[in-house]
């Protein structure tokens with residue numbers, strides 16, 4: 094390892110297995126740990142790495158390494174400060190959070206400071222810097238609603254930039270950052286959080302969970318309920334390798350959704366887009382096609398939740414990807430609906 098006074102350390106041939114929640118055995122040619130985001134420019138100019146492909150890696154909870162060798166530079170940020178920029182009692186608070194801050198810890202900290210909004214997003218794994226990449230969402234809320242600006246190092250402009258929320262192209266599990274991967278290294282996120290806002294309990298099952306807990310739920314109660322539901326529904330990466338939902342819920346034209354519902358009345362569908370589209374439950378389609386609990390070697394589909402691709406131990410990224418492709422082909426053959434993967438696939442295309 095080369096230790097530099099420059100705000101980062103650079104190591105060669107680094108194991109990525111402890112750094113991805115699929116627990117895929119992969120290695121990177123170079124791995125940079127960045128303590129000071131201002132040093133990114135110097136890091137990317139380093140002779141050994143400047144012409145290599147780049148991958149920004151947070152906690153690795155939404156990546157699948159399809160190839161066991163990454164012939165490039167992995168950039169991992171470790172700056173995790175939080176600063177309250179402005180606070181108007183009874184109105185809003187503005188906070189700036191550095192990229193490496195743990196997401197769930199941020200949810201907890203802001204709620205304890207009396208700031209609302211992030212409670213429905215409790216227990217999503219990952220760093221704050223990754224939150225805008227796919228505009229993380231859960232239980233009827235998306236982070237893009239609260240982001241005012243994203244600060245990033247832009248590799249094309251070779252400078253730090255501030256992107257206003259309106260310029261981030263946030264959509265369902267989508268953003269400008271996801272469409273141009275690794276062009277911008279997110280170094281901090283600015284959020285505007287209401288101090289006084291109604292709780293949002295529309296997502297199926299959330300209200301019911303709270304009724305059993307308390308009469309007038311606070312945002313902290315909502316976060317507790319969300320955590321409970323998530324622990325029940327989703328396999329825990331500490332116990333079995335996974336990256337949460339492997340596929341996005343497909344958004345299809347309204348007439349296709351209506352036709353599918355006529356054939357399959359139990360298929361859950363949700364509003365999407367401008368009313369001419371509907372979002373379908375990918376989990377239901379996959380389960381209905383018979384894949385729930387499927388296992389071949391150590392690669393499979395969770396028996397707990399059909400949307401979760403799992404590594405029972407020693408599956409390679411290629412084996413996991415092969416199962417995911419078969420699932421998608423089977424859903425397309427059965428229902429005429431194409432599934433798109435949600436996580437970043439490194440070293441292959443879907």
Ligand code: FAD
Pocket residue numbers: 114148149150151152153154155156170192217218219220221222223224226227228229230231270274275277278279280327328329330335336337338437
């Ligand atoms: P990584 O997995 O390390 O990276 C993901 C992508 O973001 C990669 O393309 C990476 O290059 C890029 N990236 C990461 N950090 C940066 C940065 N600083 N700058 C630029 N690019 C960056 N997601 C949801 O939306 N909702 C959920 O409910 C949800 N539930 C999950 C449950 C489980 C059990 C798991 C394992 C995952 C779940 N996810 C969910 C997915 C995941 O938690 C999120 O996508 C999270 O934001 C990923 O954070 P990370 O730090 O692990 O990012």
Ligand code: EPU
Pocket residue numbers: 230231232233296297326336337338339340341342361374375376377378380385397398399400435
């Ligand atoms: N369902 C099945 N079989 C299953 C699981 C679910 O048929 O094995 C059906 C049920 O009818 C259920 C419906 O699917 O009512 C929806 O299930 P769930 O509430 O678990 O939500 P989801 O659509 O499967 C999405 C997100 C999750 C997020 C939850 C809660 C996507 C791709 N996934 O899952 O996000 O936590 O809603 O908001 O949008 C992630 O992105 O990694 C992730 C976990």
